[in-house]
Amino acid sequence: xxxRGSLEVFLEGEWxxxxxxxxxxxxxxxxxxxxxxxxxxxxxxxxxxxxxELLEAAPGxxxxxxxxxxLPESTRELMMEYPGIAVHxxxxxxxxxxxxxxxxxxxxxxxxxSSDRALRMGDWSYRYRQQHTMSVNGSRVLLLGYGHVxxxxxxxxKAMGACTKAIRRDPSGEGxxxxxxxxxxEALHELLPDTDFLVVALPLTQRTRGVIGEEELAMMHxxxxxxxxxxxxxxxxxxxxxxxxxxxxxxxxxxVWYRYPSSxxxxxxxxxxxxxxxxxxxxxxxxxxxxxxxSPSLExxxxxxxxxxxxxxxxxxxxxxxxxLDKGY
Amino acid sequence: xxxRGSLEVFLEGEWxxxxxxxxxxxxxxxxxxxxxxxxxxxxxxxxxxxxxELLEAAPGxxxxxxxxxxLPESTRELMMEYPGIAVHxxxxxxxxxxxxxxxxxxxxxxxxxSSDRALRMGDWSYRYRQQHTMSVNGSRVLLLGYGHVxxxxxxxxKAMGACTKAIRRDPSGEGxxxxxxxxxxEALHELLPDTDFLVVALPLTQRTRGVIGEEELAMMHxxxxxxxxxxxxxxxxxxxxxxxxxxxxxxxxxxVWYRYPSSxxxxxxxxxxxxxxxxxxxxxxxxxxxxxxxSPSLExxxxxxxxxxxxxxxxxxxxxxxxxLDKGY
Numbered sequence: 001x002x003x004r005g006s007l008e009v010f011l012e013g014e015w016x017x018x019x020x021x022x023x024x025x026x027x028x029x030x031x032x033x034x035x036x037x038x039x040x041x042x043x044x045x046x047x048x049x050x051x052x053e054l055l056e057a058a059p060g061x062x063x064x065x066x067x068x069x070x071l072p073e074s075t076r077e078l079m080m081e082y083p084g085i086a087v088h089x090x091x092x093x094x095x096x097x098x099x100x101x102x103x104x105x106x107x108x109x110x111x112x113x114s115s116d117r118a119l120r121m122g123d124w125s126y127r128y129r130q131q132h133t134m135s136v137n138g139s140r141v142l143l144l145g146y147g148h149v150x151x152x153x154x155x156x157x158k159a160m161g162a163c164t165k166a167i168r169r170d171p172s173g174e175g176x177x178x179x180x181x182x183x184x185x186e187a188l189h190e191l192l193p194d195t196d197f198l199v200v201a202l203p204l205t206q207r208t209r210g211v212i213g214e215e216e217l218a219m220m221h222x223x224x225x226x227x228x229x230x231x232x233x234x235x236x237x238x239x240x241x242x243x244x245x246x247x248x249x250x251x252x253x254x255x256v257w258y259r260y261p262s263s264x265x266x267x268x269x270x271x272x273x274x275x276x277x278x279x280x281x282x283x284x285x286x287x288x289x290x291x292x293x294x295s296p297s298l299e300x301x302x303x304x305x306x307x308x309x310x311x312x313x314x315x316x317x318x319x320x321x322x323x324x325l326d327k328g329y
Numbered sequence: 330x331x332x333r334g335s336l337e338v339f340l341e342g343e344w345x346x347x348x349x350x351x352x353x354x355x356x357x358x359x360x361x362x363x364x365x366x367x368x369x370x371x372x373x374x375x376x377x378x379x380x381x382e383l384l385e386a387a388p389g390x391x392x393x394x395x396x397x398x399x400l401p402e403s404t405r406e407l408m409m410e411y412p413g414i415a416v417h418x419x420x421x422x423x424x425x426x427x428x429x430x431x432x433x434x435x436x437x438x439x440x441x442x443s444s445d446r447a448l449r450m451g452d453w454s455y456r457y458r459q460q461h462t463m464s465v466n467g468s469r470v471l472l473l474g475y476g477h478v479x480x481x482x483x484x485x486x487k488a489m490g491a492c493t494k495a496i497r498r499d500p501s502g503e504g505x506x507x508x509x510x511x512x513x514x515e516a517l518h519e520l521l522p523d524t525d526f527l528v529v530a531l532p533l534t535q536r537t538r539g540v541i542g543e544e545e546l547a548m549m550h551x552x553x554x555x556x557x558x559x560x561x562x563x564x565x566x567x568x569x570x571x572x573x574x575x576x577x578x579x580x581x582x583x584x585v586w587y588r589y590p591s592s593x594x595x596x597x598x599x600x601x602x603x604x605x606x607x608x609x610x611x612x613x614x615x616x617x618x619x620x621x622x623x624s625p626s627l628e629x630x631x632x633x634x635x636x637x638x639x640x641x642x643x644x645x646x647x648x649x650x651x652x653x654l655d656k657g658y
Contacts, residue, residue, distance in 0.1 A: 095466040095490050102489070103441055106432030113442055115615045120607035123597045124590050127616040130623040137424040138626040159488035160431070161424050261453050268452045278449035286444045287456040294459035297467040 006030035007314040010038045012047035012054065019299050026307035031314050044310065049075055061085050063319055067306060068291070069093055069148070070203070071323050080325055087323040091148040092305035096292035097201070097255075098152030101229045102136075102160075104253025105197050107284045108225050109134035111251075114281060134196055134223055134250060137161040142195040144211070145202035145230060146173075146182055147329075153199055154180055165191060169207075192219035197227065203329035204231035214239040223250040229290045232257040232273075241275035244282055251282040255290045335359035336643040339367045341376035341383065348628055355636035360643050373639065378404055390414050392648055396635060398422055398477070398620070399532070400652050409654055416652040420477040421634035425621035426530070426584075427481030430558045431465075431489075433582025434526050436613045437554050438463035440580075443610060463525055463552055463579060466490040471524040473540070474531035474559060475502075475511055476658075482528055483509055494520060498536075521548035526556065532658035533560035543568040552579040558619045561586040561602075570604035573611055580611040584619045 011020075011033060024033055034042070042058040048066045055061060055078075064079060066089040079087050107113060110133050115126040141157045143150040146168035157164045164180050171182040183191065188211075192198070198220065202208045212226075213236040220226070226249060228235050237258050243249045257272035277283050292298035313319040323329065340349075340362060353362055363371070371387040377395045384390060384407075393408065395418040408416050436442060439462050444455040470486045472479040475497035486493045493509045500511040512520065517540075521527070527549065531537045541555075541564040549555070555578060557564050566587045572578045586601035606612050621627035642648040652658065 096464055099435055099464060099466050099489055100439055100441075103432060103435030103439060106428055107436055107441055110429055110432060110615075110618065110621075112429075112432055112436055112613065112615055113445060115618060116442060116613055119601060119614045119616045122600045122607075124599060124601075124616040125596060127618055128596065128623070130618060130621055130627070131625060133618070133621065133624045135425055135428055135621055135624060135626055137428050138630065156485060156488045159485045160428055267454060267457065270453060271451050272448060272453075278451075284441065284445055285448045286439075286441055287448045287453040289439065289444060289456055289459060289462070292439075292459055292462065292464055294457065295462045295464060296460060297464055298459070301467065 005314055006032075007044060007310065008032050008034070008039065008042045009044045009046060009310055010042040010058070011035045012038075012045065012050065016299070019303055022300060023303040023307055026303060026311075028311045028314050031310050044313065046306065048072060050078065052078065055082060055085070063088060063313065065089070065306070065309060065319070066323070067302060071325075071329060073328075076325055076328060086319070087325060088309060088319050088321050089323055090302065090305040090309060090321060092301040093291040093293075093298055094148035094152050095301075096295070096298055097149045097229050097290035098156060100255055100286070100290040100292075101149070101153050101199055101201065101227050101253075102156050104227045104229070104255065104284055104286070105136055105141075105199070105225060108227065108251040108253040108282070109136060109139075109197065113284055132223075134225055136197065139163070139196035140194055141165070141197045141199065142167065142191055144188070144198060144200045147201065147203070149201040149229065150199070153201065157197075162197070167191070188216065189219060192216055193221065195220060195224060197225050200226070200228040200230045200234050202230045202234055204233055205328040209233050210236045212236065212240070217243040217249060220249050222248060225249070225251045225253065227253040229255045237273050237275055241273070241277060241280075244277075244280050247282075251284075253284040253286075255286045256288055260288070334643050335361075336373060336639065337361050337363070337368065337371045338373040338375060338639055339371040339387070340364045341367075341374065341379065345628070348632055351629060352632040352636055355632060355640075357640045357643050360639050373642065375635065377401060379407065381407065384411060384414070392417060392642065394418070394635065394638060394648070395652070396631060400654075400658060405654055405657060415648070416654060417638060417648050417650050418652055419631065419634040419638060419650060421630040422620040422622075422627055423477035423481050424630075425624070425627055426478045426558050426619035427485060429584055429615070429619040429621075430478070430482050430528055430530065430556050430582075431485050433556045433558070433584065433613055433615070434465055434470075434528070434554060437556065437580040437582040437611070438465060438468075438526065442613055461552075463554055465526065468492070468525035469523055470494070470526045470528065471496065471520055473517070473527060473529045476530065476532070478530040478558065479528070482530065486526075491526070496520070517545065518548060521545060522550065524549060524553060526554050529555070529557040529559045529563050531559045531563055533562055534657040538562050539565045541565065541569070546572040546578060549578050551577060554578070554580045554582070556582040558584045566602050566604055570602070570606060570609075573606075573609050576611075580613075582613040582615075584615045585617055589617070 044063045046065045064087045141162040141164040143166040146166040166182045261267040261270040373392045375394045393416045470491040470493040472495040475495040495511045590596040590599040
């Protein structure tokens with residue numbers, strides 16, 4: 001085992017040279033980065049979906065660092081068998097997801113897409129029927145989930161002049177306390193009728209799956225806007241589709257879905273749900289771009305967050321953002 | 330002339346009953362509101378485009394209060410002849426315009442409209458080519474104009490993690506000093522090359538007309554995003570069209586235009602420019618909806634701002650937001 005301040009890190013998989021260069025340049029002197037094949041002395045593995053053989057190849061492994069936000073179910077199950085290895089992740093893309101959530105709120109609430117389609121045909125009618133729009137300014141926003149993304153949306157919504165509340169499993173949990181009222185999950189039904197924008201930004205777990213269904217949607221008012229940047233399955237697709245199609249809620253902005261392409265071939269021919277959301281005018285639909293995957297600034301942010309976690313471990317013996325395998329996030 | 334605290338106000342034109350009720354309920358006891366025909370004792374006229382006969386009908390008129398942001402040219406010219414009547418307006422919709430500006434920044438930068446169009450066809454490709462997107466988070470935002478709208482955009486952009494600067498005719502003017510660097514107009518050319526999002530939120534005057542032209546657009550980089558929520562003529566339409574069509578700038582979000590319907594009949598058949606912006610994929614185009622005209626919360630905001638201005642005059646003899654007829658805003 002190397003001394004305090006030194007650390008051997010293995011980076012699994014293919015990484016763009018630019019990212020490797022930036023990451024290396026940000027690491028403390030004692031932190032060694034290797035790629036290719038893992039060495040037995042390695043103590044940190046940077047990898048999202050490790051195989052069992054990778055974990056076995058480095059007996060001194062103390063940390064698994066997932067290089068994105070989230071915890072794949074297969075990784076969760078495997079790591080339950082390795083209680084000696086702490087699992088961490090990074091929230092480098094929370095600001096990107098929050099920004100998209102805000103973009104979807106405004107686009108759906110202010111009818112940007114329908115206005116654009118009409119004006120391209122010379123039709124100005126949306127200018128004259130804004131009684132149907134919903135502004136974030138002056139509205140009541142409910143953040144369902146108050147982790148990194150929810151908190152970032154909360155800060156932006158506040159700057160926009162919204163009255164914002166949040167729901168969180170542990171209302172006294174870390175981060176941004178006192179900046180807005182945080183309620184426990186039991187308050188959901190009480191808060192929904194007074195919500196203009198519902199922003200779903202929860203992790204997907206057994207407890208959160210389908211948390212917004214027929215009953216919850218029926219509590220929302222007919223001009224309310226639902227935005228989902230968490231995972232599709234948090235909101236039941238049949239009830240959501242029907243609420244939108246029948247105008248029982250006003251609009252939705254959806255970045256996360258129920259069906260995904262399972263291969264490169266399927267990327268141009270995969271409807272994102274079992275229902276025809278694509279026929280609805282009151283939906284803004286984006287193909288899970290919240291995380292900003294591949295954008296240059298996101299990749300820089302990823303490297304900065306990885307370096308911060310690794311340097312913190314080397315300097316202080318402490319790595320932030322530990323994942324709780326039981327909770328699943 | 331009535332005593333301190335009392336004020337006779339004439340409201341010109343047709344006002345929805347709901348607005349009249351709300352406005353009346355917000356006014357101090359001594360402030361009397363009349364509609365229909367103007368009385369000779371009236372000291373405040375609420376009206377955007379007064380005729381000469383209206384001004385002459387009330388010899389005690391001390392204030393003209395325009396019930397929206399802006400100053401119509403015909404009103405400016407007429408009021409020059411009445412130096413004894415102070416002209417004021419309200420900025421009740423700045424938050425609405427700022428919100429739309431932010432929505433256009435995100436929609437244009439993150440390719441929300443193209444992504445939506447593709448995903449409706451089952452095409453997920455935008456998920457895999459985000460190297461072409463531009464996030465507000467981590468970007469450099471330049472606010473051209475730092476009045477009520479610019480300052481509101483600045484606050485939101487800051488909450489989103491952008492590095493924001495502003496350009497203002499009088500950098501030491503009132504409002505939000507010290508929250509971000511404010512430069513004089515002469516700095517424009519120096520700042521443009523390092524700008525990722527240019528947000529145009531100036532009033533249209535003789536000095537600002539066409540302020541962004543061929544030369545300025547050529548200084549912007551090929552992934553930069555231009556958003557205009559001021560007036561169309563601030564940005565020269567030919568150069569803007571060509572920069573977008575040739576990919577010399579990345580994208581634009583445009584809420585203000587070069588041609589408007591001049592009658593109700595023309596509302597569904599008026600192309601908004603002399604160039605074919607509607608053929609461009611990298612433009613988000615909305616029909617001047619920034620002000621949120623007609624939305625219920627905007628109308629409530631209008632009443633609150635009118636009441637605040639009138640009560641302030643009745644209580645303190647001071648009305649905020651005086652218009653400078655020489656400057657034109």
